[in-house]
Amino acid sequence: MFDLIDARIADSAFGRWFRLEGSGHPKERLDSRFTTEIRAGLTTWAVMAYIISVNASIISDTGGTCVCPTPDFCPTGTNPAYDTCVNEVRNDLITSTAAVSALASFLMGALANLPVGMAPGLGLNAYFAYSIVGFHGSGIISYREALSAVFLEGWVFFILSIFGLRQWLVRVMPHSLVLAVGAGIGLFIAFIGLASSGLGVIGGNTTNLVGLGGCTAQDMLPTLPGYCATGVLRNPTMWLGIFLGGFLTILLMLYRVRGAILIGIFLTSIVSWPRLTSVTYFPPTPTGDAMFEYFKQVVQFHRLERVGNVLDFDFSNGKVWYALVTFLYVDILDTTGTLYSMAKFAGLRNPVTLDFENSTIAYCVDAVSISMGALMGTSPVTAFIESATGISEGGKTGITAMVTGLCFLVSVFFAPVFASIPPWATGGALVIVGSLMIRNIRDINWDYIGDSVPAFLTLIIIPLSYNIAYGVIAGVLSYIILRALPWAIARLSKGHIVPPNIDAAEEWSVPPGGIMPFWMRMLVRRANRGGDLEMNASDSGSSQHERGRVQDVDEKSEKSSVSSYSLRSS
Template identity: 75%
Template sequence: MVNFVDRLNAQVAFSPIGRWFRLEGSGHPKERIGSRFVTEIRAGLTTWAAMAYIISVNASIVSDSGGTCVCTSTTDPSCTNDTTYLACVNDVRNELIVSTASMAALSSFLMGLLANLPVGMAPGLGLNAYFAYSIVGKHGTGMVTYQEALAAIFLEGWIFLALSLLGLRQWLVRIIPESLVLAVGAGIGLLIAFIGLSPSGLGVIGGDTDNFVGLGGCTADNYVSNLPYYCQHGQLRNPTMWLGIFLGGVLTVLLMLYRVRGAILIGIFLVSIISWPRPTAVTYFPHTDAGDELFDFFKQVVAFHPLSKVGNVINYNYGNPRVWYALITFLYVDILDTTGTLYSMAKFAGLRDPVTLDFEGSTAAYCVDAFSISMGALVGTSPVTAFIESATGISEGGKTGITAIVVGFAFFVSIFFAPIFASIPGWATGGALIIVGSLMIRNVREINWDYIGDAVPAFITLIIIPLSYNIAYGLIAGILSYVAINFIPWVIRKLTNDRIVPPNYDASEEWTIPPGGIFPLWLLQITGRAPPSDEGLVLQERYVARHASIDTASQDHVNSGRSISTLEKHPEAM
């Protein structure tokens, strides 16, 4: 079996496919050390398994907006008791399952094929809640209609595409101080670990009426009245939580210790299979109305719902100023959220250029993201974004676009087998998210803790991301605090000609704009403004002398994910 896998890896690497995706052994000058075809497939399945929950979760959240359903009740503006309206909303939800899976399939496939990045894409959490509850409102009680909100998203995607082609999105991340960039990656690790501990994962952490969060893990009969996941007593007694901890968490870590391939994927599916039978204490389908509904959907196995209610229903009413308010809000949150996530995932995979601080395929990646946002609006869903769960596949060894293509193919299959794939419980993926969070937190080792002007903004970024449940808010807080803390000392230093500086100013992180400027190379070449090659080399040498460092977290991960045969063939990689 091992020989077959090695031969398959070698044959694919020597093929045009291997060269396109820069697999190790392909002969490409920038081949990605440690990348193997079989490993990429396993990594893609792992990422998909960690992301599969979005199929049902996104459909449930977005359908709360009511979609295109019309409430005609004069006494109940939200139609919470109108059976006809609620039946329409349920149809919208079933169609949104297809929309979510189809957009995840398309965007992930394009991300892998065109950008060659191991990053899964799908309609994002956070933005979908903002779309459903703030912009459209519960059952259409918000500021604009469902169709007008989709118009804002459609235009947002094309604006992003223009910014990506001009290189402005790439430049935005490159000028951010290095400590803040590192803090974003570590903050994302904390966020996904927190998601893994929360009720949408293992349920170890729940709500607390006094301290916002507290220990959870109680059964539903011990919830505080009208407050699900707020435990009155009986904390840490939910059997599903312990199933996820021991099989999805401890067992997965033990398998990783012994370098078992697909350890995270094994843990996720093992917990899921155990959770499917109904007459057990850990079933995903309890004998309740909600459980019966889930089980009825699960029994369909194969189901497809044509998009008659959410497909191509955009109302291009750009004369409504509230549509522009929604557009601007989506723009500033999404540009920081998606841009920061893509950058962090690329860095975690070890694909960042130490000179330009950009990552391979960045322009294509941002263009795919922008295109997918607009296409998602056409099928009725909220903005598509890069998923932080991609880190699970990267931690399994995914380093090329083959990983993302496998994610896309798995989501395509999910379109027709949505009942099965939508039934992976949160406690099956919770352990995997915590494990991946522990891998990503290693970025904090490279933050400049020696100078308080760098350390405090980095820490603020690090802590705000999980506490606000939003990557963009954490980055905004970090940038604002960095400017507030460092601007006055900079002014004093300039006015006194460097005579008055903080005592340990020499320990600060020098902020410089990386070589390359704002605009991409293709645009500079067209306009005849590309710098001479020798000048570019001088800039690179100067920059490397000041900033080049080994990305230890990513490199450690790469080494840990390689097979024994790989290390024997390439001992210098150790």
């Protein structure tokens, strides 16, 4: 039945647009099937769904548009009216996070035909909340001004994308660094899956911050929640995630069961929803009671009352420009590197130009989504590394991202249910996908230390700094230094002092295709064709005139007819 459905849909205009296998499109994507794309989209959404509640929690720490009645910021619990306002901001942000994720993911799939989910990025939202706006508005600029900086950032990115600058920045990166970014992202998401935002296996030690965790609530330090005083690896939810969401998923993958990752996530969530169990997601505490009451509502649509279109375009404030520049600096490397790595992981990179299909459209969709997210009150939208989960399930076309977007759209109305997927349900899936992405390191040039050290720095700094951009910066700067200094020494010594194994170095060159995007190259080609036709016409006319000076009238007339025919043929 599924094969029949796949064949019917592939042999349609819909299938040809998304280049499904069997569609007859000259660039159809092998092993791409409609039912597989649906399953991949559901999987991507299930792994990304946590961002609905996490992003709302982080951004609401800024206080949003709430005004503290005291001169200083209002600590939590000191002003009931302010706390109520902040809670309303959080409810607004749950709706806005799901809505902008739905819009961005759907557009990425429908227009760029890429299996990449989009949502407000982790790391970027923390930078927005704690470094720019500050806890309850104690930062360098207000929440409204920060949103205006994000809004302008999106349009700056749109211009850079239209003219091909964002695409070119990634294409000129050395091959080993590109591979290291993909592998580093794999380590990053595996680290997220193992940390407190996932299984909770690591991150419980206050000394080294990455020691073993997994202790129960009563064994945590009272002054530092999340860190263990004793009793590591005793939390039953951690073991539930390891065995049901981890090993069971791997066994299903070993036997090639379709939707193995999605099955593991939902089984773990279903076991965690009942109350009065040791693995419940709703403990018998005031917080747990509130979460369970919210979960029982099942369907709820919350209007944006405090964060919708509240931008303050006060660009006379120099700190707003500082925020804009830093957003550009971090986001251009983060999003660009993530999109490129996801396209490579899906097998959509051109081996000659080193670009991926519809890159200009993809970056333009990302830019517009950033500005739309600012209008909805949230931090910059970016490509999600969790998209690799859906890609590993077989997602190869934009149908995957469209399904993810539709699921986020449903989440707007069913937020109480979708926001109740526990972190230990997705932690195992993130570790599994990380293990799939790390295999990029086998193609890194480890034979030449000038290539291997920058790749290693990129690989290790991404997960340890919790930031993709920092890893890319470390890799690029170290690569430039380790390439520029030997080159300068060789020039000064007139070729007498060179590294002994320089022949093992990876060749680097600007990839073919130039910096111009596809649409600009097409315009140039058409302009050149028009210029060639005018040149031919001019040359033909001049030649005919010269012939007429030495031939009689009859011969000149005959030649003129022949020349006119030749010009029309050209």
